Each structure stands twice: as C-alpha cells, then as structure tokens.
Amino acid sequence: MRPGLRLDFDRGTVVVDTSPDFREQALAALEDGSRVTTPLAGLGRSGFLQSITGRKTPPYEDYLGPIDWAGIQTTYFLTAIVPDSPDQASVRISALEPGVSGVAKLWFDEIELPPGRSIAREFRGYMGPKETERLEAFGGETVHAIDLGWSWVEPLTGFFAWFLKVLYSVVPNYGIAIIILTVLVRVVTAPLTIKQMRSMEKMRALSPKLKEIKDQFPDDRQKQSEKTMALYKTEGVNPLGGCLPMFLQFPVFIGLFYALRSTIQLRQAPFFGWINDLSVPESLFEIPGLGVPFRVLPLIMGATMVLQQRITPMQADPAQAKMMMTVMPVMMTVIFYQFPSGLVLYWMVSNLLAISHQLWIGRALRAKQAS
DSSP states (O other): SSSOOOOBTTTTBOEEEEEEEEOEEEEEEEEEEEEEEEGGTTTTTHHHHHHHHHHHSEEEEEEOOOOOEEEEEEEEEEEEESSSSSGGEEEEEEEETTEEEEEEEEOOOOOOOTTTTTOOEEEEEEEEEEOOOHHHHOOGGGGSSOOOOOOOHHHHHHHHHHHHHHHHHHSOOOOHHHHHHHHHHHTTTHHHHHHHHHHHHHHTTTTHHHHHHHSSSTTTTHHHHHHOOOOOOOOOTOOOOOOOHHHHHHHHHHHHHHHHOOGGGGTTTTOTTOOOOTOOOOEEETTTTTEEEEEEHHHHHHHHHHHHHHHSOOOOOOHHIIIIIHHHHHHHHHHHHHHHHHHHHHHHHHHHHHHHHHHHHHHHHHHHHHH
C-alpha cells in the first residue's frame, strides 16, 4: 500500500492516491461553520517553533463540533462523510505514521436509551471533484471545502472563478482566458495604477534634491526630515501617494490568486505546446545530471520582475535597491518554480502589462515636463 491518508469510520478505510494530482492531501472537517485542515506533510510532526521550544506535537486533535462533515481533501477533490446530526458529532484527527498516513474518526455523543429502545444514525457520503454546482447540490455545507481565501476576499474569488468560466465559454482555452482576465483586471485598476506610477515618477524627479538634503545634513536626521517634508509640500508631492493605490489593488490580486488556485477546470487544461496542464508546474525538459525540471514560465516571470524593478522609481539606498532588483526576483522565481503554471502565467502577464504601463506613464510625464 502506498503512503496516503486513511479515513476511518468504524474501522472502514479509504486510501488516497499519492500521484501529483494529490500532492496536497489533508484531513479536513467543517467545525461550527469553519473549515479546519491538517495537511498530510505536517500530520503528527513538530513544527519549526515547536522544535525550538521543545514542545511535543499532540498525538491527535479533537474537534468537538458541531461537525457538518469530515473527510479527506486535495486541491481539487473531496471525500467526506456528512452526519445527520452535526450538533452531536465530533472528530478526532491523528497520525498513524507522521507525515505519511493519518486517520479521521467521527463519532456522536453518548445517549442513554431506556431498555427496549433503539436509535439510528444516518450518514451521507460524497466522493468527487470540488465543483461548486455539485457540492451545492449535495448539500451538507460541503461547498466550504473549496478554498476561496479569507472571508473578506471570498466574494472577489467567487466572481473571478465565475468570470474565468465565462471567458472559457467564449475562448475555449483556459490559458488564453487567464491572459484576457489579467488584461481586464489591469484595465479596471488602471486609474489606481496610473495614480501610483505618477506619484512614483514625481518622487524620482525629486531624487537629486532629496540627495542634496541628505548631503547638507548628514548627521541630523530631524533636520533631514523637516527639509524633506518642506520639499514635498512645496512640490505638491505626497510620499504615500504611491502606496495607497497599491493597497487598494491588493484584494483584487489576492482574489485572483485564490480563483486560479481553486478552479478545478484548470486541472489537466492545456495551454499550448508542452504546457498541457495549467493546474501543475510546467516542465519543458529535465536538466541532465541534475534531475531538475527546466521551466520556462517561472524564468520569464523572474526576468520580467528584474526589468520591472529596474524601471520602477525607488527612493531606497543602494543596498536596498540592489536587494529589490536581484534578491527579490530570485526569491520569487524560486517560489513560483513550484507553482501551477496557470498562476505563473497570470503573474508573468501581469508583470509585462505593468512594465508597458510604467514605460508609457514615464514617457508621458517626461514629455510633459519637457514642454
């Protein structure tokens, strides 16, 4: 038997495959309206902080209800048992072999019965894809198995997931649908982006004067601050003007991230060429002697980040600027190297659009200043 999760209901066992489709296996339950998830990789193992403090991982975790459902889940699939009386149900999740296999046991509160009386319990089971329509039709709050992100971003995630399907109905290629969706999001958020970029360009124009203030008062931070704020006031520049639009766009990008991450329709959905599954990392070939896959999209994405950082106005010192232009792109490339190709495609296209927008705004402002 290959390593996997086992779901035990009165000694019954369900074994989950460990192929790439099931790389995010976890035991899960819906307790009092909130989904609790224990990934297989961390089941029964001590975390980083626990290893430092010396605290031992408890042998099991109890969730005392109400329990709407309990079962096994992966990114795109769910196997769950739904009890007939959630208020009286509880679940215990424990490791059989830490990081390899585990068990979820569901039970009801004890009930004292008079002699000659009996009681019956009913369960319903779901085993299938995490498709909104199917889960809503099944009921039992199983639709909450779909990860839509934090509660405040769920409406945006749901909208983007729905809109992605609409685009696919028009252009039957999810890769192209992702590109169109990214472009449309950029168009909608363009006013905020333009405001942010204009503020950053103005800040870049003030760089020589800001440097003069630092050189004039090298050891007096208070005087530097006073002169800097006076300069901002004179030039009509808000130093935070480039930050607020970015924060306002943040929920949009988070919603898109979760929509692309949780949409089952991307599973085994081809884009073009060697990219035949947008739900997993793409691989053009394996580097000989290293056994490491060569992935094109993350590398292009990393290159776009380097270019974007080089053309983006920054008021950081040289050390910080170097970190932003080298360390950050390298770190993000490493992180995105293991991300599904659909997510990498979105981020890469978003970077390319941001670069084009930045070049256009910079050229327009410089032409305005020259006139």
